[in-house]
Amino acid sequence: MTLKDVAEILEADVIADADDLNITIKNACSADMMSAVLYYHTPDSLLITGLTQPHVIRTAEIAGIKSIVFVLDKKPGDDIIALARQKKIPILCTRFCMYTASGKLYAAGLPGCLFK
Amino acid sequence: MDETIEGSFQIIGGNFANAGEASMQLKSKLVELGIDEAIIRRAAIATFEAEMNVIIYAAAGRLQYYITPHEVTIKIDDMGPGIENIELAMQEGYSTAPDWVREMGWGAGMGLPNMKKNSDEFKIDSVVGEGTTVKMIIHFS
Ligand SMILES: Nc1ncnc2c1ncn2[C@@H]1O[C@H](COP(=O)(O)OP(=O)(O)O)[C@@H](O)[C@H]1O
Ligand SMILES: [Mg+2]
Numbered sequence: 072m073t074l075k076d077v078a079e080i081l082e083a084d085v086i087a088d089a090d091d092l093n094i095t096i097k098n099a100c101s102a103d104m105m106s107a108v109l110y111y112h113t114p115d116s117l118l119i120t121g122l123t124q125p126h127v128i129r130t131a132e133i134a135g136i137k138s139i140v141f142v143l144d145k146k147p148g149d150d151i152i153a154l155a156r157q158k159k160i161p162i163l164c165t166r167f168c169m170y171t172a173s174g175k176l177y178a179a180g181l182p183g184c185l186f187k
Numbered sequence: 188m189d190e191t192i193e194g195s196f197q198i199i200g201g202n203f204a205n206a207g208e209a210s211m212q213l214k215s216k217l218v219e220l221g222i223d224e225a226i227i228r229r230a231a232i233a234t235f236e237a238e239m240n241v242i243i244y245a246a247a248g249r250l251q252y253y254i255t256p257h258e259v260t261i262k263i264d265d266m267g268p269g270i271e272n273i274e275l276a277m278q279e280g281y282s283t284a285p286d287w288v289r290e291m292g293w294g295a296g297m298g299l300p301n302m303k304k305n306s307d308e309f310k311i312d313s314v315v316g317e318g319t320t321v322k323m324i325i326h327f328s
Pocket of ligand 2: 236240294296297298
């Protein structure tokens with residue numbers, strides 16, 4: 072599905088350029104532990120997380136994550152938004168919790184990322 | 188390239204705001220050299236985990252890298268508490284990270300296993316009360 076589909080399903084606010092919504096998302100992983108994101112094979116994935124800190128953006132870049140969803144209405148700070156823009160990683164913010172956000176996307180056909 | 192390309196980067200303990208900068212520098216260098224994307228990702232992940240351990244556990248440390256046409260050697264050494272039982276520390280899920288570190292998303296006990304998994308050669312040396320050195324080599328083919 073496209074990032075636009077993800078944004079619609081999660082009724083999310085988008086912090087990104089309009090073009091970014093056309094990117095294709097093939098799978099997703101939900102995690103608050105950054106080492107889990109780094110451990111599992113997540114290139115081209117969507118990351119669903121409750122953590123809003125700059126090193127989440129850097130972890131995403133290093134792991135090859137395409138886009139990040141912040142759950143539970145967490146609003147990322149200006150420093151994070153600036154870093155995400157610089158690294159060209161679109162951000163979505165949803166009011167749903169991690170479980171519900173993951174479930175909605177899974178039900179819509181987005182599989183989990185390949186583990187190990 | 189026929190010479191060795193070297194670089195180094197200081198890492199300051201507790202500096203979470205800049206976490207990842209050392210690894211990003213190595214990553215950019217490898218991108219610049221046109222190294223295969225999957226290999227760059229392995230190098231960046233392994234370096235990032237090592238960098239995080241310096242930030243979490245040590246007072247200060249340093250990343251040094253050496254890139255030849257065939258491989259990248261990554262060395263991260265720190266001035267810190269050292270590791271008493273390396274075998275235990277290498278186990279998946281073992282972590283002494285305090286709660287506040289866990290709340291920031293680190294301390295899953297997967298860092299050292301992840302470094303080992305992503306490198307072709309992995310060596311860790313540690314002296315309690317002095318510090319820790321991790322050396323990793325990743326081949327380009
Ligand atoms: N550079 C270091 N200095 C001191 N202790 C370390 C260092 N690196 C790792 N350790 C110890 O080894 C444990 C396991 O490390 P790691 O696998 O990276 O997991 P985590 O950092 O998530 O705890 C740490 O909890 C810590 O006790
Ligand atoms: Mg660690």
